[in-house]
Amino acid sequence: MPKGKGAKGTKVSLKIAKKAIRMTPDGQRRLTLSNMGLTSFPKCLLKLTNVDELDLSRNLIQKLPDNIGNFSSLRWLDLHSNKLESVPESIGNLVELTHLNLCNNRLNSAGLPSTLGSLTNLKSLNLGMNQLDALPPTLVALNNLQELGLFDNLFIKMPEFVRVLRNLTKVNVKRNPLSYVQGDGKGMLKKKAEPEEDVHLVHESSLCTTCLKRCKAERERLITEGQRGRGVRGSCGGDVLEEKRIRTFSGLMTPNSIAIVNQDVWRIRGKVEYKKMK
Numbered sequence: 001m002p003k004g005k006g007a008k009g010t011k012v013s014l015k016i017a018k019k020a021i022r023m024t025p026d027g028q029r030r031l032t033l034s035n036m037g038l039t040s041f042p043k044c045l046l047k048l049t050n051v052d053e054l055d056l057s058r059n060l061i062q063k064l065p066d067n068i069g070n071f072s073s074l075r076w077l078d079l080h081s082n083k084l085e086s087v088p089e090s091i092g093n094l095v096e097l098t099h100l101n102l103c104n105n106r107l108n109s110a111g112l113p114s115t116l117g118s119l120t121n122l123k124s125l126n127l128g129m130n131q132l133d134a135l136p137p138t139l140v141a142l143n144n145l146q147e148l149g150l151f152d153n154l155f156i157k158m159p160e161f162v163r164v165l166r167n168l169t170k171v172n173v174k175r176n177p178l179s180y181v182q183g184d185g186k187g188m189l190k191k192k193a194e195p196e197e198d199v200h201l202v203h204e205s206s207l208c209t210t211c212l213k214r215c216k217a218e219r220e221r222l223i224t225e226g227q228r229g230r231g232v233r234g235s236c237g238g239d240v241l242e243e244k245r246i247r248t249f250s251g252l253m254t255p256n257s258i259a260i261v262n263q264d265v266w267r268i269r270g271k272v273e274y275k276k277m278k
Helices: 014-019 043-047 089-093 114-118 137-141 160-164 188-192 209-229 240-248 263-269
Strands: 021-023 029-032 053-055 076-078 099-101 124-126 147-149 170-172
Touching: 014 021, 014 043, 089 114, 114 137, 137 160
Parallel strands: 029 053, 053 076, 076 099, 099 124, 124 147, 147 170
Antiparallel strands: 021 029
């Protein structure tokens, strides 16, 4: 396979990468190579380490280069929806980073390096939709962190350091097997976790086709199982299918999982929240 070539036959050369650089409305140099079927990190990008923002989301990348820390100017790194199982220790060299999105990968707790605690300028860290049950205790140093995404993981308790991050205003821990009473029992999770789900409405044409097909297949599977198990009651008198539907269908968080609109567009639009219809 040629250098930089992904599953879809896309070859990312230095020339192509340079043409993919755009200036954002706030004056940042943004390199976007999202949804190109890349199975590896294009080595040519290491010659463009002066970019401010790098978007490699919705690819098939399994490993980051050990010298990812060479992107010393990077402020925004989006790697969501890949196949990453670990993050190299050199990521701790990205000391200018303010936003890091590792959502929807294959990360377990052993794959997160302690050097993440060196990213003291981080304001947003998204680790949702992985296989995490713990975080490096060094994250206690992230004093500028404002948003932390831990949804759809395996946490049974909240990391203790969350209590002392003075600027942290939003923690998403939805769909984790959490106990809501821990520590001093004062309901820390209730303060941090969002009490309601957010529903983001987007047109179907703005969704990632592959992710949408996977969602529809999951929905059909649940419906089929429900038809087979109809009439069976749960332990609390509820329908078994409905209990299973709640447990297994995790939902989607846009723009982190299915929206194909560029992240900078979402930032311009701002967040629009809708309450679920009852």
